[in-house]
Amino acid sequence: MADQLYLSLWFPNFRLETLPQALTGVLRQFATISADPRVAAASAYPIDFTESPTYQRIYVTDDRAAETPDTLAAAIDSAVAEATEGLHDDMAYEFEMKWNLWFPEAKAPDEEAPEPDDLPDDLEDSFEDIAPRKQPIPFPSKPGEEKTIDAGWKRYPTSVRFIGFGPEFEQSGYxxxxxxxxxxxxxxxxxxxxxxxxxxxxxxxxxxxxMLLAFTLLVEKHCNISSRLLWTESGEPLAEKLIARLQRLN
Known part of the structure; x- marks a missing residue:
């Protein structure tokens, strides 16, 4: 059964006024491995997620927006600054971005992705920290290079949400x-x-x-976090599920 996947991040000596800077840092790391470095949407929720957002903006991020003010405002720094302009202890600030992931064409999301960018070179071999690979996996670096291994598969844009919590939001749920x-x-x-x-x-x-591991390691390296936890809603570790799946191969 499909399970929700999360990454929780904690920062040393965290204070509410440092939340915008922390959010900006995490979003910037995601942008380095995303096909589109722009923020797609931003919201601010009071008290808990059952409340209607007090701030919400959806950015125009397609090719038509290449030279528009919306595109400029969708820059990470601007998007975070605007959404968190009024910082409150009981607010949560949510930002949506997209990255490209492989899906079987029969299970494709609605929108096809553009050609993916390279991952950072120093993270290319980091998958071995989660599960051993039997042979090297090529990273597409030129348009069309991935076609050697993509039989029946394509990359599609998939949304990721980043939520910064005020200390009193959902009764200190952070x-x-x-x-x-x-x-x-x-x-x-x-x-x-x-x-x-x-x-x-x-x-x-x-x-x-x-891709998942690359983002996690970039955050650990560049965002001055004190701890992190990759977890699923069911509590079943992703690494164990993945290894169990891969071990079914003959």
Whole structure:
């Protein structure tokens, strides 16, 4: 069964006034591995998520917006500054961005992704920290290079939500959720539990995992966090689910 996947981040000596800077840093790291470095939407929620947002903006991020004020405002610094202009202890600030993940074409999201960018070179081999790979996995660096391994698969834009919590939001829920929580959505791109795995599918799942790991390591390296936790709503570790899936291959 598909499970929600999250990354919780805690910062040393956290104070509310440092939240915009922390959010900006995390979003910038995500932008380095995302096909689109712009913020797609921003919201501010009072008290808890059952309340209507007091601030909400959806940015125009398609090609038509290339030279518009909306595109300029969608820059990470501007988007965070605008959404957090009124900082309050009982508010949560949410930002949406997109990255490109592999999906079987039969299960494709609605919108096809543009060609993906490279991952940072120093993170290319980091997947071994989660599960051993049987052979090297090429990272697409030129348009069309991924076509050697993409039989029946394509990259599609997938939304990721970044939520910064005020200390009194949801009765101090940030102590458990993290000062910032990243919501990756369902773990389907990394596990594909309802798919019959072959070596081709395993390669694409591994590339999705490498994207996830690359972002996590970039945050750890550049965002001055004190701790992090990658977790699922059910409590079942993603690494164990992934290894169990890959071990089914002959």
């Amino acid at each position: 102590e458990q959720n993290g000062h910032i929580r990243v919501d990756f959505g369902l773990d389907t791109p990394w596990v594909l539990e309802d798919e019959e795995l072959d070596k081709n599918a395993a390669k694409h799942i591994q590339q999705n995992v490498e």
